[in-house]
Amino acid sequence: MLTLRIGVATDDGKTVKEGDFSESKFFAIYDLTGRTPIRVELRPNPLRGKSKDPMRVLRILGDCDVIISMEFAPESIKDMEAKGIIAHETKKKNIDRSVLEFAEELARLGVRS
Numbered sequence: 001m002l003t004l005r006i007g008v009a010t011d012d013g014k015t016v017k018e019g020d021f022s023e024s025k026f027f028a029i030y031d032l033t034g035r036t037p038i039r040v041e042l043r044p045n046p047l048r049g050k051s052k053d054p055m056r057v058l059r060i061l062g063d064c065d066v067i068i069s070m071e072f073a074p075e076s077i078k079d080m081e082a083k084g085i086i087a088h089e090t091k092k093k094n095i096d097r098s099v100l101e102f103a104e105e106l107a108r109l110g111v112r113s
Contacts, residue, residue, distance in 0.1 A: 006030040007064040015093045021069035022054035037099040
């Protein structure tokens with residue numbers, strides 16, 4: 001089975017960040033195999049407040065296949081897609097629920113991670 005690495009923008013490790021994903025304090029990193037997400041780490045964002053280019057943060061998320069946030073700028077989505085990264089917007093505030101939501105969406109589409 002394929003494993004997808006997911007990065008979720010967060011300021012507290014529990015809730016999905018509202019606003020610009022690149023300004024989050026951390027990224028909660030998960031590995032998703034099938035419908036089972038496993039939290040791997042809480043990765044600090046050393047670029048927070050230091051860059052005018054939100055795509056620079058992708059350097060610290062280079063191992064992620066998916067990034068989850070409450071919202072993305074349209075340009076950010078295009079840039080991520082060009083790099084083969086899925087930008088998933090969620091309305092779920094809880095990080096675990098947002099990752100499960102993504103897993104369920106993949107299952108509905110018949111994609112096996």
